[in-house]
Amino acid sequence: MNEMTKLTIKDFETDQEVRWCPGCGDYAVLKAVQRTLPELGTRPENIVFVSGIGCSSRFPYYVETYGFHTIHGRAPAVATGLKLANPELDVWIITGDGDALSIGGNHTMHLLRRNLDCQILLFNNEIYGLTKGQYSPTSRVGTRSPSTPFGSVDRPASPCGFALGSGARFVARGIDTHKKLPEVLKAAHAHRGSSFVEIYQNCIVYNDDVFSGFTDKANAAANQIWLVHGAPMLFDGGTKGMTLDHAALRLRVVDVADGDWAAAGVIVHDQTNKGLAQMLIELMPEEGFPVALGVIFDHPRPTFERAVVAQNAEASQGKLPDLQKLVSKGQTWQVDKEPHAL
Template sequence: MNELVKLTPKDFATDQEVRWCPGCGDYAVLKAVQRTMPELGVRPENIVFVSGIGCSSRFPYYMETYGFHTIHGRAPAIATGVKLANPELDVWIITGDGDALSIGGNHTMHVLRRNLDCQILLFNNEIYGLTKGQYSPTSRVGTRSPSTPFGSVDRPVSPSAFALGSGARFVARGIDVNKNLPDVLKAAHSHKGASFVEIFQNCIVYNDDVFAPFTAKEFAADKQLWLKAGEPMLFANGAKGLTLDRESLRVKVVDVVDGEWQSAGVIVHEPANKMIAHMLVDMPFGAFPMALGVIYEHPAPSFEDAVVEQNAQASTGKVPDLQALVSRGQSWEVTKEPHVI
């Protein structure tokens, strides 16, 4: 394909039949990713999608790029190998709340703290959809499922709080059907290092409308806080905002009259402020809106850059000699024909 040819979303769609349950939020995420790809300036042959196990992990089949459908929870390990083998590749990890935070929790933590340059899209539907509706690490207390018919008593994990606690340098949130999702994906891609994006994704069969209290059109204005760097944290069409209570050191909701957000003490979003980021992801929903968009971004050197530099330093002034390497230490050479009995 000629470099001058402008790519379109169709260039990133395969001939494979997309097979999710009718109405699944995964369709919307797939379309958002395919719409975003042409704007990133990366050729399909330089992109790799790596997934684990789950409904979302079918993703590589539907992207006209390189891809690996790996094993449960281990996508970060495979992606790390891909990036170290060829740091020029654009690596995306597709995972779900069960895949990434249960069996894959350890791998997710380490790829974040190492800061591998990749984009991690975690589809959070608060349920195990592929294995017929068992409760997942993000399922809420009281969730009824085939594995918890009387209601789950587990306390759920917050994916974004987990990412922050693991040392992630970029944490964002999006919604499967929201028009802002491509902007979040582009911001994640432009970040150098591990970008963690939690996507609220509806499972129409086993956990339908679990996010409706803030995703439904009639609630969106009052219950969604879309964050933008350098802009005040306003929602409810600018009638409300977040301020920092100096005494309790907690965020609280304030009313904004006639657009005078400064006099109301509304906070201006600074993505590098990790203390505020922790508060934003931990806000109890109901009393507070859902924080969305880029919540935290504070770039740091990436893992693969450090490995490449270390290898270069270790090999400086040395001449490659495979024979000398294999002959070193306890080794011997057979010089005569073996005696046959």
């Protein structure tokens, strides 16, 4: 492909039949990614999608790039190997709430802690879809499933809270069918380091409408706050906003009259403030708050693979490669006699 050829969505669509349940939110995420990729300036041959196990992990088959469909929870380990072998690759990890936070929880944690330069898209449908609807680490208390017939008693994990606590330097949220999802994906790609994006994704078969309280059209404005760095935290058509209760050190909702958000005490979003990010992540509609969406935290630091490359370059400076010397190092011996004939 000519380097100057303008890419389109067609360049990232494969000839494979896309096979998810009819109505699955994965279709919308796939299209959002395919629409975003042509605008990132990276050629398909330099992009790799890595997935683990789960419904979302079919993703590499449907994007016309390189891809690895790996094993349960281990996509971060494979992605790390790829970036160390070739730091110039544009690596995307596709995972789910079960794949990333259960069997793969430790791998996800260490990837974020190390700050490998990649994009992690975690599809959160709060259920195990591929294995027929068991409850997952993000399932809500009371979730009835084949593995919790009387209702789950587990407190659910927060993917973004987990990421922030693991040292992630970029944390964001989106919704599978929302028009702003491509903007979140672009911001994640622009960040140098591990970019963690939780995507609320509807499982129409095993957990249908679990997010409807804030995703349905009738509920969206009052229950979603889309964050923009340096802009006031407004929602519900600008009639409400978020202020900081300094005494209680927590966010609270305030009414905004006549568009005067400053007079109402509405604060502006600072995506470099980790303390603010933690408070935003914990907002829940059940407690009268909107769900925080968009880029919640973005504060870059040097990446893992660049540090490894620089360290190796320094260690090898002034040295010539000598395979025979390497093989002969340590305890070695030589067999001089011919082997006995059988």
